[in-house]
Amino acid sequence: SQALLEVNNLVKHFTTGTQTVKAVDGISLSINQSETLGLVGESGCGKSTTGRLTLRLIESTSGEINFEGQNINDFNKRNMKKMRKEMQMIFQDPYASLDPRQTIGETIMRPLMVHQIGKKKDRYNQVLELMEKVGLDPRWVNRFPHELDGGRRQRVGIARALAVNPKYIVCDEPVSALDVSIQAQVLNLMQDIQEEFNLTYLFISHDLSVVKHVSDRIAVMYLGKIVELAEAEELFHNTQHPYTKALLSAVPVPTLEEKPHKIVLEGDVPSPKNPPSGCRFHTRCPFAEARCKVEEPELREVGSEHFVACHLV
Ligand code: SF4
Ligand code: MG
Numbered sequence: 001s002q003a004l005l006e007v008n009n010l011v012k013h014f015t016t017g018t019q020t021v022k023a024v025d026g027i028s029l030s031i032n033q034s035e036t037l038g039l040v041g042e043s044g045c046g047k048s049t050t051g052r053l054t055l056r057l058i059e060s061t062s063g064e065i066n067f068e069g070q071n072i073n074d075f076n077k078r079n080m081k082k083m084r085k086e087m088q089m090i091f092q093d094p095y096a097s098l099d100p101r102q103t104i105g106e107t108i109m110r111p112l113m114v115h116q117i118g119k120k121k122d123r124y125n126q127v128l129e130l131m132e133k134v135g136l137d138p139r140w141v142n143r144f145p146h147e148l149d150g151g152r153r154q155r156v157g158i159a160r161a162l163a164v165n166p167k168y169i170v171c172d173e174p175v176s177a178l179d180v181s182i183q184a185q186v187l188n189l190m191q192d193i194q195e196e197f198n199l200t201y202l203f204i205s206h207d208l209s210v211v212k213h214v215s216d217r218i219a220v221m222y223l224g225k226i227v228e229l230a231e232a233e234e235l236f237h238n239t240q241h242p243y244t245k246a247l248l249s250a251v252p253v254p255t256l257e258e259k260p261h262k263i264v265l266e267g268d269v270p271s272p273k274n275p276p277s278g279c280r281f282h283t284r285c286p287f288a289e290a291r292c293k294v295e296e297p298e299l300r301e302v303g304s305e306h307f308v309a310c311h312l313v
């Protein structure tokens with residue numbers, strides 16, 4: 001299948017005072033049409049920044065963002081506004097991402113107005129249809145966000161993203177703020193609308209069990225870099241990078257079988273202000289050798305569509 005989005009050597013460095021934070025430090029990846037690419041890593045590894053960069057919600061320091069073959073990093077404001085219809089975002093916190101003074105109807109109507117989608121007189125019905133699509137009772141059109149629980153608020157967020165009929169949606173921890181009991185319902189909804197509207201997802205989460213459930217391929221990030229990238233099955237059953245192995249060891253599995261190579265991560269993620277030399281994971285890697293401290297491993301293809309950045313693989 002064909003790449004809808006392709007990112008080449010994407011970099012985002014923030015400067016704070018005299019220090020440079022290397023939030024995203026040279027990422028390349030592609031997402032195929034109708035695919036879900038999972039992006040995982042601990043908090044602070046740069047995954048949310050990567051998602052926002054692909055939408056140009058924040059500007060990159062350098063790199064290419066090709067959407068349907070066009071480098072949108074070169075687009076001016078006007079062309080970018082048109083592009084916004086194709087690319088949307090679902091946010092982590094359905095409590096913070098909805099304006100408390102706007103009704104559900106107004107919230108979902110807004111993108112239709114901003115992008116002048118449909119005729120004015122039809123928009124109200126479009127809103128009701130969107131509400132039905134995401135499993136919200138259309139009779140709640142005049143309710144306010146505070147009257148809804150977290151799951152329903154996130155459905156509003158999904159309807160708002162869907163309103164402009166996008167092709168690509170960045171889903172940034174879309175169920176992390178929800179009760180476990182409603183996470184599955186929202187994930188199922190996202191998969192249903194993906195199929196119905198032929199959507200392409202970048203699905204960001206710190207939770208590997210969620211990502212495993214929804215992704216076709218998975219990219220693992222550590223301190224601004226991708227360290228492993230493979231098809232979901234392959235990543236889980238033929239894990240290569242020590243960091244991915246450590247993340248997997250932390251996932252509770254509902255069996256009595258002891259996991260073979262349990263790696264426990266020690267210490268916190270180092271600051272991206274001053275990332276470790278060589279392999280950025282060397283300060284926490286149980287297999288680190290002398291060269292790991294000085295030589296940065298490249299992301300190399302080690303199997304069919306399986307990429308790993310580690311000297312030992
Ligand atoms: Fe560990 Fe070295 Fe591989 Fe980095 S390159 S993950 S430090 S073994
Ligand atoms: Mg985040």
